[in-house]
Each structure stands twice: as structure tokens, then as C-alpha cells.
Amino acid sequence: MRDAIEIDHRWYIPATSSRADDRTRVLKSDDGFAVFSRHGEIGRVGLGEQGFYYLGTRHLSEWQLLVAGAEPLLLNSTVRLDNSRLVVDQTAPDLWRDDRLWLARGSLHLRRELAAEACALTEELKVTNYARAPLQLRLEYRFGADFRDLFEVRGERRKQRGERLAPVCETQAMVLGYTGLDGATRRTRVEFDIKPLTLDAQQAVFLLDLPPGETRRLEARISGANAQAGFRTPSHAAAVRAIDRKLAASQEARAGIFSDNEQFNDWINRSLADLQMLVTATEHGPYPYAGVPWFSTPFGRDGLITALQTLWLQPDLARGVLRFLAATQADHTDLSREAEPGKILHEMRQGEMAALGEVPFDRYYGTVDATPLFVILAGRYYRRTSDLDFIRTLWLAIERALGWMETAADERGFLTYARHGDSGLVQQGWKDSNDSVFHADGGDAEPPIALCEVQGYASEAFALAAELAAALELPAERQQHWREKARQLRARIEDAFWSDTLGGYALALDGHGCRCEVRTTNPAHLLYCGAVRPERAAAVARGLVSPQSFNGWGARTLFAGEVRYNPMSYHNGSVWPHDTAIAAAGLARYGFMDEALTLFTGLFNAAIFFDLHRLPELFCGFERLPGQAPTLYPVACAPQAWAAGAVFMLLESLLGLSFEPAAPHIRLRHPRLPDYIDWLRIDGLVYGKEQLNLVLRRYGRDVAVNVERGERSSLSLSVLL
Incomplete structure (x- = not known):
């Protein structure tokens, strides 16, 4: 197993891998992000990933604070619950002069608060003297900018680089620059709010006079500029106010979730904060x-x-995703980027290497499943919001996506993939590592490959397209065309993918039409899309909660006992929270609520153990043992978007929550709460122009629902117990 894939003797990092470990601290805002050590430093320890990045380039590769030439001692380091800033508490070590102790350890307190806001990184430093004598203290900030492309930082070797520019020294600031081979000039400005004693291209030195019990304040502001864009250097207070405004707007735009279980609330709140941090404001x-x-x-x-x-x-987040992906939908064929008309984007990169084509990911379309998922999201967005006007604006992109699905399908109607040439991803489903698709004997599956879950996505996409066509009052024959496509595809899935040998559905079909008869979580996605016959759904459900799949924390991507099973692998036996959540949603769709609750509880227990209650991208699939935490996957991304979103899909599934635009109507179908949650409250659940509050209380296996809404509300709600 590798967490990188070789392409043209180079390395491509899979879409969700990371080398940030649990000792790093991360801040992000729009197209800028920073990775620190726990000390709030950059570049001193770790795996080389630390830095402040903007638009795919590292604009700050070193950031270190020294006190009288010594490194401070760490007292505490935490990212606030809302991810708005990193707070580090430090003290000076024992400081000696002429072989005599002149400042004892613990006499000086340093409080550092760092915030990232778009292209700017700010730090507020407060130094307090708890010694009995006055101090004249030398503080030193060391800094540097290597302007390396993100892929360079990850280990990509380049034959040549651009030109470093001469540093520009101002009274209280230093400007570092680099002109890349793409012709773009990238600059970093390091500015301080007071004049340093000395300032050069590597460091700024300050002398602070500190009477006993007094505090002195110092502020640093770092800004990245790309090409012709100018610097943006807000004060720390201004940056914090901007971040707080964004947080407040995000909170206003979504429902609130509260329960009587504080650990569950911590998981919810961390997930919300991570999603807020990862969401970027785009023009769409x-x-x-x-x-x-x-x-x-x-x-x-x-x-x-x-x-x-x-x-x-x-739902506003889904609207933004749909608009962005419609705007970046492929409109011509470019096989070097796997682009075909109507296809939905896999990945988009900025930075020098992407601009030069040294990596093929400026706009890359090597995914077989994003296009049907785009149609699914559009259909479910309409169900959720009844916003037909928006669907009208999106309809051309939806039709193009459906057109690609029909054109790209093979003679059986299946969506397949095979890499064009020697560039791009070999595996183009969500399990995109090279070794993730294989036969029962361990042999690789030859392309073109038809993944089982992708056919489920396609069948659901066609069914929802028919619903949208009916809502738009398109001709009946067009509605029937997509309805029939969905029906036929579901029948073909049953015929082609069901394996009597497995007693379940095969992972994939290879280029010869042979089944990859290995047990995986991929068929759970068929449940999620409603593509499984009811009489066969029970077999899938049993498998997902069997000891071979469920390790006590979540569902293993590949069941224990299969030939390539490895609980430490990327896709062949690890646990991915988003995958487990999709499995739970599929189980709930078919009425297997006890099994869905098992998966819910597993991930909840895992979240309790993880740092900050943050579920990582994945973790190892080892069996849960009493008193032990889940085993970390060393290069898992944290935070990661669909890991953060898992808890909300799980909760939606347990509540059986659905929306009907025609009424408008909200339904709770067989709602369940686990035995560690007695009550759950959802405030500000918006549907159309109205909103309501829900209070759910558990009585054994039963749930009672109280509804609070406006006096003149026409919004209806039904509960099927």
C-alpha cells in the first residue's frame, strides 16, 4: 500500500491523503492555510509539511520565536473549538548570563494567538513578567519563504525552479519574492506593528522593557501576494473580526443541533467547525x-x-457546490486530463507546477462517479428546498451530465473507466489507490472497469432526472426515458453484479465482464441509492455488521479474510467515516435501523477517542479492544470534509428525515435515538421560507417528536413510528 500513485515517474497524492500528524495545528481561510507545530512554529519539526500556503504555494516556510536566544517551553497549545485561531501558552526556560541564572524558568509568560484570514496570517504576542525585577528582554522572530509549490513540498523533484528576488526592506516590514517559471511573481510580506531593533531577510529583533507584573504586546502580520494581486495586511484584531463574522453567518445559515449527551455535542460542534473552516467562498x-x-x-x-x-x-452549501461544478464542467475532449463533454471535475489545482503542466491537475476529470453524483445532488437539492428556479438555471449542466452518462456507458449500460495513456489515475472510483480493485485470487482487474457503486449512482441519477423533468414540466417522453434508464440499469446491476458465491454483490466487473468477487463496503452504496432488491438487501446488511466488516468502530473497506486485506492499508481494510456513514444511510433506507445504529455508535465511540473529537479521513481497521483507542492511520487528513460531514448523514439516517417539495412536507420515518441520547433538539430547520424546531425524546426504543413552528405556518410534518 502506498499513499501516493506514480504517474510518469512522478508521484500523485490521492485526493484525500495527508502527512499532517496529530501533533500539528492547522488553520484555514478560503485559499490560504497554515500548518504549525504545537509551539506555533513553522519548519522546525515534523515531516516538512509546515508552512503558510496561499493558492498552492508556500509563502512562509520558517517562523520561530526565540527569547534571549532560547526556545520557549510549551505550556499549552490548542485550536479553539470554532477553529478561528491557534492559542499557544509558553514560558522561558532557565536563562543564564555569565554562568549565573538571571531568569528562572516560569518567570515569563508568553501568550501567542495566531489567525489565518484569506491571504493573511497574523500573530498577537503578549509577554508578561512575573519576576520581581524589571527585565530588558531580547525577542527574535526568525522567518523565511521558499515559495515551493505544494507538490514540491510533497516530494516532487523539479529539474529547475524560478528566480528568487532580492529582499526589500522597509522600516517595519520585509518583502520576499520569487518569479516562477510560469512568469508569475509571488511575494511574502512580513510586517510588525512596532519598529524592530534590527531587521533583515531572515529575522527581526526586538528589545522589550518589562517592569515586574507588566505585559507588553507585539503583533506580526504576514501576507501572501500572487502575480499582480497586492498585499492584504489586516491587523490581528481586524482578522479576528472578519473570521468571527464568517462564523456567525455560517451559524445563521444552518440548523442548530443539541442533545443531553455532551460528548455527542462535542462531536457535532467539532464537525461543524471543521466544515466551516474547510468551506471556501468562491465566485460561484x-x-x-x-x-x-x-x-x-x-x-x-x-x-x-x-x-x-x-x-x-x-442546503446553501449544496447550491454552491452545484454552481461551482456546473461552471467547471468539461465542454470539450482532452484525454490528457480525462475531460469529455459533460463530465464533472475531479480536482482543480493552482500553483506554478499546475500552471506549467508539470502536474496534470490544474483541471483534471479522472473520476467516473462525480458526474452521476452531480445529478443526484441536484435532484436531492430540489427535494430538500423546492427551489425549482435554481434547477432551471442548472438544467443545461444536468442535461450535459446525463448526456455524458449515456454516451460513456458500455453496451450493457454500465459506466466504466480506463486510464487514457500513461498519465492520470489508474483507479477512478472513490477508492483510487492502484491496488483497490482486484479478483478473489488477488490478481488485478483489467480495465475498463465497472464498479458496482457507480452503477448504483447512475441508476439513482436517472431516477432523479425523471423527477426533475416532471417538476419542470418537460415532455412526458423525456421523463419516461430517464425513468426507464433507471429501471433497466437496476435490473442489469442485479444480473451482472450479484454473486451466489459471495452471497452478495461483487466489487466490480473487469474488462472481460468477469466479477471481482471480493467482499467490500462498495455494495453499501447500492443500498444508499436504492439499487438493491429488497429480498437481497438483508444479505448486504448482515455483511456490513459482521465481524469481518464491522471492527467495533466502523465498516472496513475490505472485509477481513479477503486476499488483499490489510487493516493498515489505504483502501483494503481501513475504516473511512464517510464510507461507514453512507453504509448506515443505505441500511436505514431499507429499514435496517438496528444495523444502522450499530455503525452510528461505532463512529461515535471512535470520535470520543480522537483528538478534539475530530474524525480523521480514515483509520486502521484493527479490531476494537477493551480500553484501547482506534489505531491511527499515519498519513490521514484531519480535518477532512467528508469525515466531518459523516455525523450529519448518520443523524439524518437515524431520524429517517426526508422532504417533499410538493406539499411542502417534512417526514420522520421510524426515527431512532441511541441509548446514550435521551433527547435531541434541532432548531431552525428551514424548508422553503419557513422554519421549525424539533424536539425528540427517547422512551426505550420509541421516540416522541414535538414540533414548534410559526402560527401561520403551512409547513406540515409527519412521523411514522
């Missing part, structure tokens, strides 16, 4: 970038699944 609306640090960029599949997870909670 909000878009959840895939993950920090290495995938802080738009990914089609990740954005679509995150939007589906949170659609009931925050």
Missing part, C-alpha cells in the same frame, strides 16, 4: 475544500458527498 458560492493541508482545493467527488451529507442541515 461556498465550496467545501477536501482537506487540510494537502487537499485544500476543490475536489468534485468530495464536495458532492459533503454536500449530500449536510444537505438537510445547510
Whole structure:
């Protein structure tokens, strides 16, 4: 197993991998993000990933604070619950002069608060003297900017680079610059709010006079500028106010969730904060970038699944995703980027190497599933919002996506993939590592490959397209065309993918039509799309909660006992929270609520153990043992969008929550609460122009629902117990 894929003797990092470990601290805002050590430093420790990045380039590769030439001692380090800033508490070590102790350890307190706001990074430093004598203290900030492309930081070797520019020194600021081979000039400005004693291209030195009990304040402001764009250097207070405004607007736009279980509330609140941090304001609306640090960029599949997870909670996010992906939909054929008319984006990158074509990911379309997921999200967005006017504006993109699905399908009607040439991803489903699709004997599956879950996505996409066509009052024959496509495809899935040997559905069909008869979570996605016959759904459900699949925390991507099973692998036995959440949603769709609750509880227990109650992108599939936490996957991304969104899909599934635009009507179908939650409140659930509050109380296995709404509300709600 590798977390990188070789392409043309180079390395492509899969869409959700990361080398940030649990000792790093991360901040993000729009197209800028920062990765620090726990000390609030950059470049001193770790795996080389630390830095402040903007638009795919590292604009700050070193940031270190020294006190009298010594490194401070760490007292505490935390990112606030809302992810707005990093707060670090430090003290000076024992400081000696002429072999005599002149300042004892613990006499000086340093409070550092760092915030990222778009292209700017700010730090507020407060130094307090708790010694009995006055101090004249030398403080030193060391800094540097290597202007390396994100892929360079990840290990990509380049034959040549651009030109470093001469530093420009101002009274209280230093400007570092670089002109890339793409002709673009990228600059970093490091500015301080007071004049340094000395300032050069590597450091700023200050002398602070500190009477006993007094505090002195110092502020640093770092800004990145790309090409012709100028610097933006807000004060720390201004940056914090801007961040707080964004947080307040995000909170206003979504429903609130509260329960009597504080650990569950912590999981909910951390997930909301992570999603807020990962969402970036684009010209088309909000878009959840895939993950920090290495995938802080738009990914089609990740954005679509995150939007589906949170659609009931925050439909505006789905609207932004749909608009963005419609605007970037392929309109011509470019096989070097796997682009074909109507196809939905897989990944978009900015930076010098993408601009030069040194990596093929400036706009890359090598995914087989993003296009049907785009149609699914559009259909479910309409169900959730009844916003037919928006669907009208999106309809041309939907038709193009459907057109690609029909044109690209093979003679059986299946969507397949095969890499064109030697560039791009070998595997183009969500399990996109090279070794993820294989036969029962361990042999690789030859392309073109038809993944089982992709056919489920396509069948659901066609069914929802027929619904949208009916809502738009399009000709009946067009509605019937897509309805029939969905029906036929579901029948073919049963015929082609069901395996009597497995007693379940095969992972895929290879280029010869042979089944990959291995047990995986991929068929759970068929449940999610309603593409499984009811009489066969029970077999899938049993498999998902069997000891071979469920390890006590979640569902293994590949069941234990299969030939390539490895609980430490990327896709062949690990647990992915988003995958487990989709499985739970599929189980709930078919009425297997006890099984769905098992998966819900597993991930809840995992979230309790993880740092900050933050579910990572994935973790190892080892069996849960008493008193032990889940085993970390060392290069998992955290935070990551669809891992953060998992809890909301799980909750939606347990409540059986659905929306009907014609009424308008909200339905709770067989709602369940786990035995560790006695009551749950959802405030400000918006549907159309109205909103209501729901209070659910558990009585054994039963749930009672109280509804609060406006006096003149026409919104109706039904509960099927």
C-alpha cells in the first residue's frame, strides 16, 4: 500500500491523503492555510509539511520565536473549538548570563494567538513578567519563504525552479519574492506593528522593557501576494473580526443541533467547525475544500458527498457546490486530463507546477462517479428546498451530465473507466489507490472497469432526472426515458453484479465482464441509492455488521479474510467515516435501523477517542479492544470534509428525515435515538421560507417528536413510528 500513485515517474497524492500528524495545528481561510507545530512554529519539526500556503504555494516556510536566544517551553497549545485561531501558552526556560541564572524558568509568560484570514496570517504576542525585577528582554522572530509549490513540498523533484528576488526592506516590514517559471511573481510580506531593533531577510529583533507584573504586546502580520494581486495586511484584531463574522453567518445559515449527551455535542460542534473552516467562498458560492493541508482545493467527488451529507442541515452549501461544478464542467475532449463533454471535475489545482503542466491537475476529470453524483445532488437539492428556479438555471449542466452518462456507458449500460495513456489515475472510483480493485485470487482487474457503486449512482441519477423533468414540466417522453434508464440499469446491476458465491454483490466487473468477487463496503452504496432488491438487501446488511466488516468502530473497506486485506492499508481494510456513514444511510433506507445504529455508535465511540473529537479521513481497521483507542492511520487528513460531514448523514439516517417539495412536507420515518441520547433538539430547520424546531425524546426504543413552528405556518410534518 502506498499513499501516493506514480504517474510518469512522478508521484500523485490521492485526493484525500495527508502527512499532517496529530501533533500539528492547522488553520484555514478560503485559499490560504497554515500548518504549525504545537509551539506555533513553522519548519522546525515534523515531516516538512509546515508552512503558510496561499493558492498552492508556500509563502512562509520558517517562523520561530526565540527569547534571549532560547526556545520557549510549551505550556499549552490548542485550536479553539470554532477553529478561528491557534492559542499557544509558553514560558522561558532557565536563562543564564555569565554562568549565573538571571531568569528562572516560569518567570515569563508568553501568550501567542495566531489567525489565518484569506491571504493573511497574523500573530498577537503578549509577554508578561512575573519576576520581581524589571527585565530588558531580547525577542527574535526568525522567518523565511521558499515559495515551493505544494507538490514540491510533497516530494516532487523539479529539474529547475524560478528566480528568487532580492529582499526589500522597509522600516517595519520585509518583502520576499520569487518569479516562477510560469512568469508569475509571488511575494511574502512580513510586517510588525512596532519598529524592530534590527531587521533583515531572515529575522527581526526586538528589545522589550518589562517592569515586574507588566505585559507588553507585539503583533506580526504576514501576507501572501500572487502575480499582480497586492498585499492584504489586516491587523490581528481586524482578522479576528472578519473570521468571527464568517462564523456567525455560517451559524445563521444552518440548523442548530443539541442533545443531553455532551460528548455527542462535542462531536457535532467539532464537525461543524471543521466544515466551516474547510468551506471556501468562491465566485460561484461556498465550496467545501477536501482537506487540510494537502487537499485544500476543490475536489468534485468530495464536495458532492459533503454536500449530500449536510444537505438537510445547510442546503446553501449544496447550491454552491452545484454552481461551482456546473461552471467547471468539461465542454470539450482532452484525454490528457480525462475531460469529455459533460463530465464533472475531479480536482482543480493552482500553483506554478499546475500552471506549467508539470502536474496534470490544474483541471483534471479522472473520476467516473462525480458526474452521476452531480445529478443526484441536484435532484436531492430540489427535494430538500423546492427551489425549482435554481434547477432551471442548472438544467443545461444536468442535461450535459446525463448526456455524458449515456454516451460513456458500455453496451450493457454500465459506466466504466480506463486510464487514457500513461498519465492520470489508474483507479477512478472513490477508492483510487492502484491496488483497490482486484479478483478473489488477488490478481488485478483489467480495465475498463465497472464498479458496482457507480452503477448504483447512475441508476439513482436517472431516477432523479425523471423527477426533475416532471417538476419542470418537460415532455412526458423525456421523463419516461430517464425513468426507464433507471429501471433497466437496476435490473442489469442485479444480473451482472450479484454473486451466489459471495452471497452478495461483487466489487466490480473487469474488462472481460468477469466479477471481482471480493467482499467490500462498495455494495453499501447500492443500498444508499436504492439499487438493491429488497429480498437481497438483508444479505448486504448482515455483511456490513459482521465481524469481518464491522471492527467495533466502523465498516472496513475490505472485509477481513479477503486476499488483499490489510487493516493498515489505504483502501483494503481501513475504516473511512464517510464510507461507514453512507453504509448506515443505505441500511436505514431499507429499514435496517438496528444495523444502522450499530455503525452510528461505532463512529461515535471512535470520535470520543480522537483528538478534539475530530474524525480523521480514515483509520486502521484493527479490531476494537477493551480500553484501547482506534489505531491511527499515519498519513490521514484531519480535518477532512467528508469525515466531518459523516455525523450529519448518520443523524439524518437515524431520524429517517426526508422532504417533499410538493406539499411542502417534512417526514420522520421510524426515527431512532441511541441509548446514550435521551433527547435531541434541532432548531431552525428551514424548508422553503419557513422554519421549525424539533424536539425528540427517547422512551426505550420509541421516540416522541414535538414540533414548534410559526402560527401561520403551512409547513406540515409527519412521523411514522
